[in-house]
Amino acid sequence: MTLVDLTRELVSIPSHEDETAAGDFLEAWLRRETDADVTRDEIGNVIARKGTGDEALALVGHHDVVEPADSQVRGAEAGVGIGDEYAVEERDGRLYGRGTADMKGALAAALVAFRDVDPAGELVFASFVGEEVGGVGARHAIDDGFAPKYAIVGEGSTNYSGPDVTDVAVAHKGRRGSTITARGTAAHASEADAGENAIYRATAAVDRVRDLEPPLVDVAGETLEGRLTVTEIEGGSAMNVVPARCAFTVDERTVPGDRAALERVADIEGVEWTVDQNLPPMRCGDEAFAERVLEAANSAQDSDPQLVTKPHATDAGWLSQAGTECVIYGPSEPGEAHTDDESVSIDVLERCLETYRRVAKRWPAR
Structure with a gap:
């Protein structure tokens, strides 16, 4: 299954009211495609771990989405099959559908990178529920002991410093x-x-x-x-x-x-x-970690990525508040999430996958 196919599959699964089916898919995929230790907690967070070490790196996302428009639900116009499946369409090098940008595309890239890399240290994949309603899943996981030393959160950081560039966000409001x-x-x-x-x-x-x-x-x-x-x-x-x-x-x-x-x-x-x-802000306090991700981002694209800030709160705020050093790196562009024509660039998805791989493969720094 290619990255595009995996993204399409994830996006097609409704998860704006109930994330169960999306969580089922993630759990089954991880158990089938990896030999990681996979857990599913009582509220639906999916967490997988492999490797060992004192400074775990987590690839973090969420599998809930905001409510789709009728045009984003298969069969809605005909009044049949409503809610059974989200519509996904590929055109002009982009995937269109609810959750493509925010943030099942990044989640798919994190899944593939997690599968493909055999790190020297501990590598974690985490997908939370309830990000769109105040970070319910992240807060529950943190209360339950989820505490990686470092995390790359796959929220949007593309086209912040300029066109066709995926930057590394080191702070947000x-x-x-x-x-x-x-x-x-x-x-x-x-x-x-x-x-x-x-x-x-x-x-x-x-x-x-x-x-x-x-x-x-x-x-x-x-x-x-x-x-x-x-x-x-x-x-x-x-x-x-x-x-x-x-x-x-x-x-x-x-x-x-x-x-x-x-x-x-x-x-x-x-x-x-x-x-x-009270959704907390985030700021990465480890310059070496931010520079390491920036170096990988630079190697994965022809553009010149920068360290930037974001105006929007994410689950990185909860993780940062709990002591995790976070950066944000993902394919969503400003103004793309939550829209009726939400979409994501396939080239940028591949770029994110390559960046995640590069960071994880060299984790921890040798």
């Missing part, structure tokens, strides 16, 4: 989602002074959010800039009632290191701050 709730005392609007207006308290909190300075960090010659954005607001019960409650949400893009001092909103009387989601 995280995301913290918060709800700010202001509480007051209801009263009839004709006697507004008898109440305490929660909307007024909420607007004071919005002003405080706008006044906060998000942190900056310089990585690989780039500046990663945090950002705070008020995204939703809700409050009040009637036009003639002083509102007793008003809440708004904040989307915060975080950077490695400091966080914006969002907790200061809770200093306002009647205002509470709740963190709803």
Whole structure:
């Protein structure tokens, strides 16, 4: 089975609501094609290991995807067979279908590299569930003891520094989602002074959010800039009632290191701050590892790859937070993932496979 065939097979398996079938395929393929120690945990993560050593290298991906468009489901237009299989099409040197870019193409390349290489140290293949819903699988695996020293995460790093180049991302932003709730005392609007207006308290909190300075960090010659954005607001019960409650949400893009001092909103009387989601940022702290992957990436392509940063959170954030040194290297291009015409370049898939092989074959450095 070629890399393209393996990618097509993986992409065709629905995995936006239930990753079981995709996990079944991965587990069966690894048991058939390798002599690795293959495990499947209780939530569906598939992990395979071979070789021994103190500094394990993991090739990491995920087999869940976001919900496909009707055009990406075979038989959807005819109203039959919906959900049985995703549509996959090859044209103009690309594979089209839900999950081709994010990230079953990279997963297929990691599978083949894992199969083909006989490393001197320990090599790990890991595919997690639930990446698209907050890193459920990665967090579970980490809690269960998954702790490789190094990892290459196959999320997108292609066309960041220029066209037709697959770069090595050494840092990315995280995301913290918060709800700010202001509480007051209801009263009839004709006697507004008898109440305490929660909307007024909420607007004071919005002003405080706008006044906060998000942190900056310089990585690989780039500046990663945090950002705070008020995204939703809700409050009040009637036009003639002083509102007793008003809440708004904040989307915060975080950077490695400091966080914006969002907790200061809770200093306002009647205002509470709740963190709803906190996807950690990532930064590789091992320059030698990043350079080793960059050297392999350079050897696998005619272009001149660079060390770059990404704006999006990935499972690399959870691994990095747990102590794994991570880089990101994969075929997806900016703006390609989650789209109705999602696709991946076949040439870039082959490039990623060759890079994974080169790093793994020389692991650990001799």
